[in-house]
Amino acid sequence: MKAATFILTAGLMLTLSGCMATGEDSMARLSNEEIAVMDLTERELSLRTDMEAIGFEHQPFSTTIDTFTMPINDLFVNQYELMEQYRAIQEEHIDVQSFLNANDGKSDDELLAAAMAFDAEAESEDQKILPSLQRYESANDAIFSSNLALATKLTMQAVRLYDLSQIDLAALLEDEGMMMLTKIGQFGEVYDRAKAQLDYIGYANEYIEHNEKLVQQLQNLQGLKTASNASN
Numbered sequence: 001m002k003a004a005t006f007i008l009t010a011g012l013m014l015t016l017s018g019c020m021a022t023g024e025d026s027m028a029r030l031s032n033e034e035i036a037v038m039d040l041t042e043r044e045l046s047l048r049t050d051m052e053a054i055g056f057e058h059q060p061f062s063t064t065i066d067t068f069t070m071p072i073n074d075l076f077v078n079q080y081e082l083m084e085q086y087r088a089i090q091e092e093h094i095d096v097q098s099f100l101n102a103n104d105g106k107s108d109d110e111l112l113a114a115a116m117a118f119d120a121e122a123e124s125e126d127q128k129i130l131p132s133l134q135r136y137e138s139a140n141d142a143i144f145s146s147n148l149a150l151a152t153k154l155t156m157q158a159v160r161l162y163d164l165s166q167i168d169l170a171a172l173l174e175d176e177g178m179m180m181l182t183k184i185g186q187f188g189e190v191y192d193r194a195k196a197q198l199d200y201i202g203y204a205n206e207y208i209e210h211n212e213k214l215v216q217q218l219q220n221l222q223g224l225k226t227a228s229n230a231s232n
Helices: 002-022 032-036 040-054 063-092 094-102 108-121 129-165 169-175 181-231
Strands: none
Touching (some): 063 129, 108 129, 129 181
């Protein structure tokens, strides 16, 4: 049994390290600095493409292992769906996206000044950007609340994945009546996929969180606008 356990463990480690080293997921190969400077549209497209390539259908392995991987898969699906809902909001508010992209990096005061200057040139109320910014802010509230809840679940599943990496797979497969050695490669693939799903849940969660900071700036704008109107 000890020899079989050693062979299984050694084979598993080689399988996992090989999968991690040769993964073709584009976001996974980028540094945090490279991700940070990506255009938001490009970043969202890359995330969506990579998550679709990883896949959303759970891959069963064993009764016990599935208790680790199924919640991760469900969370992965939920995060992708939330990102799709968020994308729909962005597409519905193209005017806001264009304005924010054109004024990226500006302080609250500078952004308010740009918005007021924009509205001063508007030919009708429908063309003004400040009301659109307020509608955009309201539309995102539920998204950001859900994203925070998923971030909490992500932390919990990361701990669970670590627990899975420490499991005595040889004993587990023996208890479940499986042929151990024929399962080495399959477990490596299952674990690697769960790890990739967790990574991309994190990437997508951070993408939405980054945009939440922009919306928080919009909330500041409303306060500044109110203060500006009161002083006039």
